[in-house]
Amino acid sequence: MNSLLHVRDLSVHSPAQPILHALSFTLEPGRILAVIGESGSGKSTLALSLMGLLPPGFQPRGELRLNGQNLLTLPESQWCQIRGKTLGMVFQEPMSALNPTRRIGAQIADTLRLHTTLTRSEIRDQTLVLMKQVGLLKAGVSERAYPHQLSGGQRQRALLAMALACKPALLIADEFTTALDPRTCEDMMALVRQHTEAHRMAVLMISHDLGLVRHHADHVLVLKDGTCVEQGPTASLFDTPVHPYTQALLSMSLHGAAHAPFTRLPVYTVPA
Amino acid sequence: MNTRANPTLWTGSALLGIVLLPALITALLTGASAPAIDVLHRYAPLSLSHPLGTDPFGRDVMIFVLSGAFNSILIAAMAVCLSTIAGTVLGLIAAGRPPRVIMGLTDLGLAFPPVLIAALLVTALGASAMGEILAIALFGLPAQIRITRQAARAILIQDYIAASRLAGRGTISILRRHVLPNILPLLTVQATSSLALAILSDAGLSYLGLGAPPPRPDLGRALAAYQIHVFDHPLLVAVPGLTIMLLVLGFNMTGDGLRDALDAPLEDHRA
């Protein structure tokens, strides 16, 4: 088995109720898996359990293998070595996900400082390279800028730089394009694609933007109430959805705009 | 408003009741004036007729302290009334204006704690109950203005205010009909917490002799008088101090409890 991520029978219980039921999927290096489903279907819980950052009281069960190592039995100290290095994550809220009192250069450098033995000046150089890669230097953003001086898109670029700094094997992107304008959104996806091709980075992307998913994802997994109702290659899932829920989901949001991946689609709602 | 399952509120009210009720009864029976001096019964031990004994002047300690508590509460309550009313009016006036003046006023007020205001007033006019009330009220005023202004602004930006403005309602009428009833709970919470601070201020001022002058007994002055007996009769010092502490704790907890019950925004910046 040479898959990077192997999830088998993953269930997560919160103190109040079960959130995820017996989820199973695999992810190969260099591939992009999209997880779709309405709000509250457990997408974010899935992302957080992959990062080992579930809120207190949430109980994961099952198997979560990264490069053959079961993450669920991992001690916290080893988790800290994986997070940021092998696993990168970008969050949905660019406005609040950055520390308001520290310069963005320092925050990007943190990932490198925590996981590499580079010297101070090497880290600085590497930070500038990262900022250049994500297009921050081009936009005239200095590494000495504070988050509140950046636009939403620029902050999301900084967050992406933080996640990609150590060239992670797996990037978890939790609706990270939702708050962005279409231009920035495409820029960011192009950057992610570049990493999947150059470093064989795998991506688990959670998205509401079905146009984006259709254009970029290799595989799609549909979540409903914490259960995977359908998963498969993007093209076949979009063209011949089997499960009625998938059909409803696709017909609602793709109505009239199915083949316009560059167009932002409205956030869909599915009646219960 | 949910007052059930609010132990803070109940504990606070109970603590207040322990002091307030006996103090009120004492005030009704004796007019909260100092008990008569009785040199034959100095330092009487605890007994049925003197539950907490008597002091160096033969006065009943319990009556003396309860009368003092009543007078302290009266001064604190008047000071809080004054700063609440003045602060609310000024805060409503300030609601439509930029924050600069209010911020300046707050900083200015912070630099003039009651002791300094009282020191100035007593030097110029001599000690008086009015002066003490003014000193405590003035210190609380900027915070009151700032809080009222903030709360009023939160309501003034609501859509229904714009609607009633369009309907031809004047500013005064809007403030009276819409703003005031909505900020009333917050003002109650604030006043309760301010009472705790006012009691502490009164105790400190009257201990220093900057508060209301004798003959009416006062908790702070009782401490000043009994302080030299702390070694031979520690109870004389313990009782007035514990009474102050019960009152402050009671008002603090009642304020916190009311805040939780009314879900008013937290304002924990002051002592």
Add this chain to the structure above:
Amino acid sequence: MNALHLAFQRLLLLIVASLVIFAAMNLLPGDPASVMLGLDASPESLAALHHQLGLDTSLPARYAHWISGFVQGNMGRSYIYDVPVSSLIGERLQSSLPLILLAMLLSLGAGIPLGMIAAANRGKMPDMGLMAMLQLLKSIPDFWLAMMMTFLFSLTLHWLPASGFPGWNHGFFTGLRALVLPAVALAVPQAAITARFMRSSLIETLSQDFIRTARAQGYSRSGVLWRIALPNALIPVLTLAGIQLPVLITGSIIVESVFSLPGCGKLLLEAVSQRDLPVVQNLVMLIVTAVMILGFLLAALVRFLDPRLGEERP
């Protein structure tokens, strides 16, 4: 609002404060000269004293004379002691300044760790017990605590002196020993307030999204607490310290009385009871100036540490 604006605003406030103090001392009824000389003073001696005190010049002239002297450190002469007010105050600062400083350090030094402990155990027994204790401590009148502590530590256990201040020329520790009890008494209620504030500030900070971002970068649980959450949570505590400073100064005036410390508080009270106008006027102005300047420095520090503050509020 940048630091320059802030400084300008503070300067303006100081001028307002000086006018308030001057007005209280000079406009309110009551003639200091007649008070000093008693009711049966002759009109001639009253007039002579008026001239000596400068009370026969116009109000603006008196204000200008006072404030220009104050700025240069010349605060006039005390009516009672007949020595320069500045030397009187300077002498008393030797115990007042260390007392307030020590109390502030104790308050922050105890309050911040206690708040952190409570926040770390949020909702559990240690937190609830600590919060109940802090609620109690914050309600204690500091000067009463001072009395009870003298009863316990000085009169019963004989650990520390009950009153007085030997000065610093008998050695640093002899002086410090005299200030320990007053400083602890002053610090306890303020430490309780600081701890409660620190707790809510840290809990609030730990719930922010950027904490999760830092964890996703590989920060450990304790790393994120010490390196990310703590610096952010401490910023509002600095603002609180600025509010507590005048409270501590007020408290020190009272506690100095309890311990018979020869500090500024004692000086102020003596001056008030003897109507020593120049001392009251200048000492109050000095305290207000100190509070304003320290408040400004703290506000500037807070703005430096949290760069959002300087720019978002016009």
